[in-house]
Amino acid sequence: MKTLLLSFILSICSLAVAAQAQYNDSVNIKSRGLYLGVNLNTTSFHIYYEGDKLPSAVRTGYFEPISVTAAYQLTERLKLQVGVGAGGDKDETELHLQDVKQSFKSKTIAFATPVSVYLTFLKIKKKLPVYGVVALVPAYGITTADVKITDDEGTRSFTVEDSGINVFTIAGVGFNYKISQHFYGNVSYFFYKTNLTGPNSFHYDWDKGYGGRSFVKSLELGLNYNFNLKREK
Numbered sequence: 217m218k219t220l221l222l223s224f225i226l227s228i229c230s231l232a233v234a235a236q237a238q239y240n241d242s243v244n245i246k247s248r249g250l251y252l253g254v255n256l257n258t259t260s261f262h263i264y265y266e267g268d269k270l271p272s273a274v275r276t277g278y279f280e281p282i283s284v285t286a287a288y289q290l291t292e293r294l295k296l297q298v299g300v301g302a303g304g305d306k307d308e309t310e311l312h313l314q315d316v317k318q319s320f321k322s323k324t325i326a327f328a329t330p331v332s333v334y335l336t337f338l339k340i341k342k343k344l345p346v347y348g349v350v351a352l353v354p355a356y357g358i359t360t361a362d363v364k365i366t367d368d369e370g371t372r373s374f375t376v377e378d379s380g381i382n383v384f385t386i387a388g389v390g391f392n393y394k395i396s397q398h399f400y401g402n403v404s405y406f407f408y409k410t411n412l413t414g415p416n417s418f419h420y421d422w423d424k425g426y427g428g429r430s431f432v433k434s435l436e437l438g439l440n441y442n443f444n445l446k447r448e449k
Contacts, residue, residue, distance in 0.1 A: 251287040253440030262421040263357035264414035265380035276359040279303035279326035295334040317366040326357035345392045353384040382414045404436040
C-alpha cells in the first residue's frame with residue numbers, strides 16, 4: 217500500500233511538470249504567490265497509542281482538525297500547502313459487570329501539521345478549477361480519562377493519561393470557487409485515507425460502510441485569501 221502511495225505521489229509530480237509545459241489559458245494568473253487560509257476537515261482521524269495505559273473501554277485518539285494554512289503557488293497548476301491544526305474529542309462510557317460499576321470520562325486533544333500538494337488538472341469553462349490533492353498528516357494526541365469504579369468496597373477514582381504520534385496520508389479531488397477578488401473557497405473529497413504508522417479500522421476509523429455518512433466524513437472545506445490579483449490579457 218505504501219509503495220502504491222509513493223508511486224501515486226510521483227505520478228502527480230510528473231503530471232504537474234508535463235501539464236505546466238503545455239498549459240495555456242486566456243487568463244494570465246501570476247504563477248507564484250502566497251495564500252493564507254482556514255481549513256475544516258470532517259475526517260475523524262484516530263491516533264493509536266503504544267503505551268496502552270488506558271482501559272479498552274475508553275474512547276481515545278479521535279479528532280477532526282481545524283487548520284490554519286499557508287500555501288505557495290509553485291506554478292499555474294501546482295500548489296504546496298502547509299498547515300497547523302488542532303482538534304479533539306470527548307466521550308462518556310459506563311460498564312456494569314455483576315456488582316461492579318465502571319464509568320469513564322475521556323478527553324482527547326490533538327495537534328496536526330498537514331502538508332498538501334494540489335495539482336489543477338481541469339478548468340470547467342476556465343472558471344472552476346478542479347484539482348487532485350495528496351496530503352501527509354503527522355499528528356500528536358493526548359487522551360486523559362477520569363475513571364470511577366464502584367463495588368462492594370466503595371468507590372475509587374483515578375485519572376489515567378496516554379499520548380502518541382501517528383502519521384496519516386489522504387488523497388482526493390476537489391474544486392476551487394471564487395468568492396470575491398481576493399477570497400476563494402475550496403471543497404475536497406478524500407477517497408483514499410490510511411494510517412501509515414498505526415492500525416486501520418476502516419469501519420470505525422474511517423466510517424466506511426455508512427453510506428452518506430462515509431461521504432460526509434471525507435470532506436475538507438477551506439476559505440483562502442489570495443494576495444495576488446488576476447491580470448487579464
